[in-house]
Amino acid sequence: MREIWKHIEPEHLFFCYECSRCTGSCPAAMVLDTPGPRRILVSCLYSGPNAVTGDESLWYCTTCHVCEDRCPQELHIVELLTALMNVAAARGNIPDKVRAVVDKIARTGRSVVTYRVDEERIRFGLSPLSQINVEEVEALAARTGLFEKVKSRP
Numbered sequence: 001m002r003e004i005w006k007h008i009e010p011e012h013l014f015f016c017y018e019c020s021r022c023t024g025s026c027p028a029a030m031v032l033d034t035p036g037p038r039r040i041l042v043s044c045l046y047s048g049p050n051a052v053t054g055d056e057s058l059w060y061c062t063t064c065h066v067c068e069d070r071c072p073q074e075l076h077i078v079e080l081l082t083a084l085m086n087v088a089a090a091r092g093n094i095p096d097k098v099r100a101v102v103d104k105i106a107r108t109g110r111s112v113v114t115y116r117v118d119e120e121r122i123r124f125g126l127s128p129l130s131q132i133n134v135e136e137v138e139a140l141a142a143r144t145g146l147f148e149k150v151k152s153r154p
């Protein structure tokens with residue numbers, strides 16, 4: 001548990017009264033098989049981070065912050081989820097899908113393939129998306145140790 005509390009203050013999380021408004025508003029929980037922010041928070045508080053850091057669905061969070069906006073207790077749910085992902089990553093619990101996205105960012109500077117976007121932009125008379133300087137992305141990743149943490153590159 002201490003690993004998590006290095007990143008965030010735990011006390012206020014105990015003000016959660018389990019109304020589920022966060023999960024009811026979560027776009028990830030609407031379309032994916034995930035317990036949602038309320039269950040992750042409650043599992044972490046009462047069973048410890050080990051109960052959730054091995055769960056791939058933890059990574060479905062898009063950090064959109066809607067759960068925080070809707071929480072009547074103004075809990076910092078995204079801080080908790082981010083801290084849990086950091087702990088999971090430090091333990092090597094990074095889903096292959098996340099590694100693949102990091103690899104794509106490393107190679108192209110983008111997290112998704114955009115050729116269809118460019119096709120649509122041309123159709124509407126817009127210029128293609130600008131090229132991304134991958135060397136800058138690589139420099140940032142090197143400085144943060146991202147590739148080493150994810151080990152997604154040969």
Ligand code: SF4
Pocket residue numbers: 015016017018019020021022023037038041070071072073074075077
């Ligand atoms: S909205 Fe806030 S108080 Fe309600 S369950 Fe979610 S974290 Fe707890």
Ligand code: SF4
Pocket residue numbers: 022025026027028029036037060061062063064065066067068077078081
């Ligand atoms: S920040 Fe994450 S957990 Fe919160 S609503 Fe967005 S996707 Fe769901």
